[in-house]
Amino acid sequence: MHRLPLFTLVLAALAPGQVASAAEKKAHAHGGMGADRTAQAELGAHAAFDARGVLWAAHKVSGHIAVSRSDDRGASWSNPVLVTAAPAPTDTGGDARPKIALGPGGEIYVTWTRPLAKPYTGEITFARSLDGGRTFSPPAIVHRDRQEITHRFDSIVVNARGQVIVAWIDKRDLVAAAAAKAPAYRGAAVYFAVSDDRGATFRGDYKLADHSCECCRIALVRHDDGSVTAMWRHIFAPNIRDHAVAQLFPDGRAGPVRRVSFEDWRIDACPHHGPSLVEDAQRRLHAVWFSAAPQQQGVHYARLRDGGTEAHRRVGGETAAHADLAVLGPRVVIAWKEFDGERTRLRALRSNDGGETWREHELGATAGASDQPRVLTSGDDFHVFWNTHERPLSVSILPP
């Protein structure tokens, strides 16, 4: 990847708050069913607070990847800045969406998966802004491998040293095994790449683990020493789609793969349902994940420890889905969505004692389509970011 002139495209005609409705109108004007885009397929969004409390969101606007900012914690949003010069098709997988991460010097990093012609294939695409979100670099491919195969479900984190780490699901080992007439390769693999120069170039591709599930998001959490722990849905032999974690290091080394969920979900299917992972001040890992194993269906929470879990509990009811979580000191907040037959409800659990005891909160509901929620922290507060058809880029602040 090379340094190239920066460019910018600003959708200046749109007033704040009118972004989604304009996108909708466009989709409807194109004839609804035959249109390339409708709101439902374009709700995938991701957000992060910077150190000054500005909230940044990566989302789709009229088919483009776009970044919007909010100076009032989501009450109002700036005009979106388009990251892509032309409308950018993005992966259709249920767990795929554009991602945003912020660097220590105000850098804004965005990744997404660009689908290629063959089904289930893609490229992990990256763009950055070094001028506070006014302009973005032309999109570049993160990985060296350029086969028309699966490189999908990108995840991005900026580590404690400011290095940019992107991980993704990759099928090169499956393809290589088939070409070598070796025994069939189980699932996909997790690979990663590292940038030491604020996203100007990436080095890799480093393998983190063999035998991941094919279509679930990867959770990444950074540690003080610059390493990162990843959690993903794994395929334990022969077809058990439970979860694993492994530590990755910025020099490309990968630690051992450790199993952390034990529902024993044996299935040859795409769950489209990845985990979330955070680390607290005592360096304990807290995770949420989904399983549909018999008697275990639903969202699970636990603290992860060697050889097992502790403080394990179920989250929400029978239709609970797509949970996320965050920590602040001893406090933990989990948010998820849950369909009650009429509406999709946004619900949350809060613990003030590191996951031992919990209180539940209702944060909202929508009758229409909605994205997965994200739990974010800024200052001393927890926020839940939820992009819905009815209320684009909405933010709920948890009561103290």
Place this chain on the structure above:
Amino acid sequence: MKLFSRRSWCVALLAGGLSVAGLGAASAPELRTFDARSLAAIKQAHAGRPFLVAFWSVSCEPCREEMMIVADLHRRFPNVPIVLVAADAPPHREAVRRFLSGYTLGRIETWQFGEESMERLRYAVDKSWAGELPRSYFFNAAHEATAHSGVVDAKWLGDWLAQAEKTARK
């Protein structure tokens, strides 16, 4: 895991090749819009008869193997109704059509999720279905359903269809 065996790849390529060669002037199958009331309508259309409803998606790789198994067995048991529903949002209609055109579907009905939220559509089918694909429902003549997540076993499905065909003849 047998999902990605070389044999599967070969069959996939063969099926793809045959469809390109054999499709010719054949008209595209009707792709109906599946809403929260569609399953009730489908049940009514097949009142008193066993039938299979199989949900799949263009973004689900195991669904490709499921599709091959279902299309293959449909040729042996053409009298048992099979309904394929793409759990893909309306913008992916062309991708759904492309995917379906790779298979010889005979009298299999094809549907695709409509504008309602995914959660609502899934809930209308079965509130315990979390969205994993493929997901199949085997309805007996009394329309009691057995649900299955993941690629269906070809032998099991063959036996079920044989039994269902006998029931249908009675």
